[in-house]
Amino acid sequence: MSATTPAPTRTGPGGPSPVTPGLGDLWRRARGPLAFLGGLVLLAVMLSLGAERTNEGVLDPEGPNPEGTRALAEILRERGSDVTVARGTEEALVAAGSGTVTIVAHSHRLLPEELDQLAGSPGDLVLIQPTTQALDRLAPGVHVVDRAEAPGATLSPDCDLPAARTAGEADTGGELYATDGETEAVSCYPSGDGVSIVQVPRDGGVTTVLGTGAPLTNEHLAGQGNAALALNLVGERDAVWFLPDVPTHAERATLWDLLPSALLMALVPFGAGLLLLALWRGRRVGPLVTERLPVVVRSFETTEGRARLYAARRARDRAATALRSGVIERVRPALGLGPEASPESVVTAIAERTGDGPEQLRALLYGDATEEGGDVPDDSALVRLADDLDALEGRLR
Amino acid sequence: MFVAFSGALVVLIAGSTGVWVVWAVLATLTAALVVDLARAPSPRAVTFERDGDTSVRLGEPATLTLTVSNPAHRTLRGLVRDAWAPSAGAQPTTHTVSIPGGERRRITTRLIPRRRGDLPARGVTVRSVGPLGLAARQCTHDVPWTVRALPPFHSRRHLPGKLARLRELDGQHSALVRGQGSEFDSLREYVPGDDVRSIDWRATARSDTVVVRTWRPERDRRILLVLDTGRTSAGRVGDTPRLDHAMDAALLLAALAVKAGDRVDLLAYDRRVRAQVRSHGRGSTVPAIVQAMAPLEPELVESDSAGLVSTVLGGHSRSRQLVVLLTDLNATAMEEGLLPMLPALTARHLLLVAAVGDPRVTEMAAERGDARSVYRAAAAERTLSDRHRITTELRRYGAEVVDADPEHIAPALADAYIALKAQGRL
Incomplete structure (x- = not known):
């Protein structure tokens, strides 16, 4: 079993020694990266403390983005108006009073009940591109007739509304409205069949409908009479900027609410148990062992490769030559011929032995040079040649 | 493992009394883990000694023993894995051991190498499980040893036959020819059939019979x-x-x-x-x-x-x-x-x-x-x-x-x- 020879290396110079790092080693190894991570987190926290969180919504009075309206809100505040930003109906109703202007954007987010509540609130309303529902409830008698050909087009006031007249031309191209005759409405900025701004009376105040919010945004506030129009609409009064949040559905009992609480709580220790199980099964007993594997090359691979090349190129002439020379090499010693024997002598020797015609033998063993396109015209001829050579070799044996 | 999952059962039954049950169960579990870890004898302190074969013919088994000593006071229970390269064919790969404090145990690994060459030992890992069986400590030690897998020498079955032929050659060939690689072997009496050319006339003159020289293939080539x-x-x-x-x-x-x-x-x-x-x-x-x-x-x-x-x-x-x-x-x-x-x-x-x-x-x-x-x-x-x-x-x-x-x-x-x-x- 074991050889009688001197052993190769028995034990190394150090003898047995633990290679798994201990707690101290782990701490020494990990403290550098940990300190780096800690420093990074500290830096990030300090940087974020100086930063201001901003809203970036469309027509958001706290948004510094092009579509926001923070500029307008700030100017109103500087002019002494109190601008309240309301994001819920409750908030807006509480802030609205008889001396305030409530600016309503994104009215599509409001539910019908909320619109009714808003209709009953005191003070003036400014609706920016309201929905049909909002128009019906807050500005009765006004309806949408068209859209301006170019949104944000500059129009001239052409009306008696002081706010619009003093502001002059403004980028008010947007939805266009018309009123039915019974309503006492003031219509400004006409375009085509309709107007961009309509003011109608309402219980407890007036409602101004704007076909577009473009003149109020940060991007366009400085252009034309946009700023003047916006400021005139609010005037010296306090403003409530009502920007409803996306409505959430009323709470509904989910499956979790119906389950007993003990079951939910049992999930925590169950999870802990699963974690332990995963650690137990996943922990490997010692590190993986690697090994250099030898190459696996079959020695006849080159021969097979050559066979595939012959077949792919239909190299019948080469294949036939190989088969013929193989047979000649094998039969030559039995015929008493050396490696330098001429074809003529080989053919003569075989003819003597088998009694076949020399011409026929020469064609079989050395090919017929006179034939067009080689003497093995197709694959079946090659197969036939191989069989003929086998038969000849069999007879010579 | 059962202990870990029984916590979930406890909470399921007693959970209605309040969230504190969850915390209590988790705290118990953690405490059990910590105690178990602390009570498990250190796998780092374990010492080893190897013995066994250092070389083996390919295809034959080599037996290696590993003596594991537990210097701690408590009993070390758990697994010992003697790692070898996959082609070494080590069996069994892991041993379940229980070594009382201060004692030593011997574990035996059989290698049946599938490839020729040097096979170094790749470390011994000890996993020490705590008394509750909840937690385990583990450490890998480098315990050097090399087993050399020698060429199988399948053809040695031909050796006796070829040696017989060689001996035959030594005897029979001797009298006949002398060539480049043959040397003088001995003188012996002429027997009918010997080549007359190999008669040593000088020796014949000294003795009373006809003596022939014999040659044998030269040695020490x-x-x-x-x-x-x-x-x-x-x-x-x-x-x-x-x-x-x-x-x-x-x-x-x-x-x-x-x-x-x-x-x-x-x-x-x-x-x-x-x-x-x-x-x-x-x-x-x-x-x-x-x-x-x-x-x-x-x-x-x-x-x-x-x-x-x-x-x-x-x-x-x-x-x-x-x-x-x-x-x-x-x-x-x-x-x-x-x-x-x-x-x-x-x-x-x-x-x-x-x-x-x-x-x-x-x-x-x-x-x-x-x-x-x-x-x-x-x-x-x-x-x-x-x-x-x-x-x-x-x-x-x-x-x-x-x-x-x-x-x-x-x-x-x-x-x-x-x-x-x-x-x-x-």
Whole structure:
């Protein structure tokens, strides 16, 4: 079993020694990266403390983005108006009073009940591109007739509304409205069949409908009479900027609410148990062992490769030559011929032995040079040649 | 594990009393884990001692013992894994142990290597499980040991037969011819049938009977086994690389030659010397050759024949020797490499080239039927005739050639050696 020879290396110079790092080693190894991570987190926290969180919504009075309206809100505040930003109906109703202007954007987010509540609130309303529902409830008698050909087009006031007249031309191209005759409405900025701004009376105040919010945004506030129009609409009064949040559905009992609480709580220790199980099964007993594997090359691979090349190129002439020379090499010693024997002598020797015609033998063993396109015209001829050579070799044996 | 999941059950039953139950269960579990970890004896302090086989013939088992001592006071329960490379075939891979404090236990691992070469031990891992069985500590120790898997020497079954032939040769041959490699053996009485030319007249004059001289093959001839470890030796014939077949044949020849009183050297070469064994004075070099062969692997480089020839010629033996080159009769490699170098080598030494032929190629040459098979047959014929051409070429330079399939290469090489000895050409 074991050889009688001197052993190769028995034990190394150090003898047995633990290679798994201990707690101290782990701490020494990990403290550098940990300190780096800690420093990074500290830096990030300090940087974020100086930063201001901003809203970036469309027509958001706290948004510094092009579509926001923070500029307008700030100017109103500087002019002494109190601008309240309301994001819920409750908030807006509480802030609205008889001396305030409530600016309503994104009215599509409001539910019908909320619109009714808003209709009953005191003070003036400014609706920016309201929905049909909002128009019906807050500005009765006004309806949408068209859209301006170019949104944000500059129009001239052409009306008696002081706010619009003093502001002059403004980028008010947007939805266009018309009123039915019974309503006492003031219509400004006409375009085509309709107007961009309509003011109608309402219980407890007036409602101004704007076909577009473009003149109020940060991007366009400085252009034309946009700023003047916006400021005139609010005037010296306090403003409530009502920007409803996306409505959430009323709470509904989910499956979790119906389950007993003990079951939910049992999930925590169950999870802990699963974690332990995963650690137990996943922990490997010692590190993986690697090994250099030898190459696996079959020695006849080159021969097979050559066979595939012959077949792919239909190299019948080469294949036939190989088969013929193989047979000649094998039969030559039995015929008493050396490696330098001429074809003529080989053919003569075989003819003597088998009694076949020399011409026929020469064609079989050395090919017929006179034939067009080689003497093995197709694959079946090659197969036939191989069989003929086998038969000849069999007879010579 | 049951303990961990029973916590979930407790909460499920008692959970209605409040969230505190969850916290209590988690705290208990954590406390149990911490206590278990603390109570488990340290796997780091465990010490080891190895003993067992250091070398083994390929295919035979090696037994290794590992003595594990637990210096702690508490009983160490858990797993011990003695890691070896996958091809070492270690069984079992992990041992379940229970070692009382201050005591030692011996665990036994059996290796059945599947590949020749050196197999180093790859570390011993101890997993110490706490008394509750919840948590375990683990540490890997480096416990060095190397087992060398030696060439299997399958051909040693041919050795007795070839030795008998060699002895036969020693006796029968002696009276007949004297050649280059034969030496004077003894004088004996003439028996009818002896060649009259071998009568020693001077000795006959001194004695009262007719005395003849006998000759025997010369002893103490040098044989250099050269293994080509270049790319052609990596090709597998059957399931075994050509190099391993060559080793098998070389070992039989070495064993035979040493028994016949010759001195055997080994050289393994591709682009540089991979292994070298030189015989000094008397004593068998076969074990040293086996050891030197064990770690040899085929290198995927083209062999440098010029370097090989100059190494052989520049070797410490300047006298004539038999150079047995175990390589492949690969037409391109031979024509560009060895053939131009041959005259220099054969002028000084007797060269015997041995190569393993692939029986698959012969099978392919006999394939018939459809066009594909005939193309394969033609390609195989081409390979065979290339081999044949190289063989003829080598013989023209005066080298002996042994070309046989893996089954027959070792006995064929031994026969060639015996024939050379019989002809007194050594």
